[in-house]
Amino acid sequence: MATTKRAKKPAAPATAKAKLPPVDAKTLGLIVDLANRVAAAAEKRRDPHLDIPTRSLSNVRFNKSRKIIEMGPQTNCRQLFNLSQAKSYMQTLLVATGCKALIDQQKTTSIRGLYYLLKHTIEGTREETFATQEECDPIIEDLEVSLQSLREELHVYASNRGGMVGPITLIDSGDEIDCSRMGSGGYSIPSIVEADIVRFKQCDAKFILHVEKDTVWRRFNEDKFWRKHNCLLTHGGGQPPRGVRRMLYRLHHELKLPVYCLLDNDPWGYYIYSVLKQGSINLAYESKRMAIPEARFLGIRSRDYDRCKLSQSVQIALNDTDIKRAKQIAAYPWFAGKKGWQKEIETMLKNGFKLEVESLISKDISYVTETYTPERLADADWLD
């Protein structure tokens, strides 16, 4: 990519490197190694190439002893002198160049920002480096997995949905944050929560209650559930973004807090739990730094419809996609061997309907905070 305009820009002065935080120095080293391997091949007149670990179901396996989804050993070779690979080869190096520039400058950007940073017409041609962001995003994931670095370590962030409240004080970018005194909105969990940005100062919580949606979170916060039960209360705005997953991981591992999940009784809720607990298939390389195998599924359970005597009105009929997804999830290796989960999914399919956490409101507005959740916790009544 030496012919591009952007590559001509001088990098940050070398002296800056000495001041980099240790995490950044390490990531930068990995990027430079990658570039050096390419350069070495070229100097030896060998075809420059990159080996990119394969990100697909075929290259994913469930590690039964660690209880997380892991990436297998398959890689794809991406060569410069191969007509079908040349473009993605160059795009990979371009993304690496962009991430290096971000680290050098000690700045971060979104995946959209990185796309704009790197998108340009290659000099002397009409060729664009990237046609759309959809072309750039998978390359970022390729680089993450090649370098075994989290996106956040490459200074690229996703969205920052997700909130937290409870008896913990942390340092975020130098500011001391008391999460028990953050008003009605709570602490907004940033998308990058690595130790150089977020440090835990003091925590009196005994566990974490993670709920799916901010609307449910708000009910728990308004009822000061976290104060009564001495816990942290988090939500991920649906499928939790990486920042939330990484935050839960750190809280769980560093502060030894158990994680209980209150999610919808539908395939989407099951899947959120699966990702929190074992990791995701697409991003299997992240599991070891994000998955929480000890996380527990508190509810909503399929049998709650009868047990809580819910009214027929709250049923939402399963559609074909739900049924298909439920069967897929039941067949996941990490659910396949679990009687409790098999029965849970079976019961939902037999019910023929799904239930949202909000449906408990039909009992009473605070039923979920005053009855449902305390009872489940007291009875240790959850799925593992």
Next chain:
Amino acid sequence: MATTKRAKKPAAPATAKAKLPPVDAKTLGLIVDLANRVAAAAEKRRDPHLDIPTRSLSNVRFNKSRKIIEMGPQTNCRQLFNLSQAKSYMQTLLVATGCKALIDQQKTTSIRGLYYLLKHTIEGTREETFATQEECDPIIEDLEVSLQSLREELHVYASNRGGMVGPITLIDSGDEIDCSRMGSGGYSIPSIVEADIVRFKQCDAKFILHVEKDTVWRRFNEDKFWRKHNCLLTHGGGQPPRGVRRMLYRLHHELKLPVYCLLDNDPWGYYIYSVLKQGSINLAYESKRMAIPEARFLGIRSRDYDRCKLSQSVQIALNDTDIKRAKQIAAYPWFAGKKGWQKEIETMLKNGFKLEVESLISKDISYVTETYTPERLADADWLD
């Protein structure tokens, strides 16, 4: 609705009413008045009915002196003894009952929560009060406009997207929040920011910079723009939700802070500005408590492509919907008389492409915070 199960539940004890915050006492009074009018009609053996202000373009007008979109005087009569209106009549009273219960109990819920709270099978029938949430949501808006109360005053909230950072200290639900020390995520603007929940304690900011997206907000926050320029920095996660609009309104009117908007150069960005400034057509009854006619549009401008010497790569071709929307927006009465805006939209159409704020990253990652915005502010170069 006296035949429903839920209506039989005892309301909160009357003594609680005495302790209600003034805002709630007022809203409760309005709901009770509504119910009393219905009851009075029934006692006089007249047909019970409700007059619901019409929420459509035909009943909206632009108040040129106040410079906001206002609702006209048209109303629709909703009668109990009318086969086509009976259901929505009863739904309206049911939503009013639900909001009254929320206020009595001093609790809030989401629009989805209210739906679940009110959804049930009417005793002795197979009739559901609401089939789907889509049936309930417009009734909430009907009630808002009938009572001239904001949704938030009815204790129902929308989402709480949106963040703020800068030199302001406020009290949110009793917690003192210093928005200059909130870490990388900033203060999460709650969906209800009425004076009984959020009070401004001290503010040293001179203006507000409102940006469209959290990703752009993050760039400004990381570069500590608000510290250098002594401002508040807000975002609304796209079209700002009510909480953000109401917060901007209060900051603008109570603390006299000018509002500058940094939005995309596309019809969606124009529309966001239009809503912030004049109010929205669907929710015209809110304008007087949410619209900020003095808000200014800082950019991105159509002429910035040339002026900032942006590369061709950042162009996003306008599609047919964009072109149609742009022409609609140009014809809005509040833009129709403005030369600057007519030229702005004309230039975009002539360009044939739109530009996102993020496209400025192609110049330099901090171009938008270090060059673009400071220059526009220094030159008072904005659209009104």
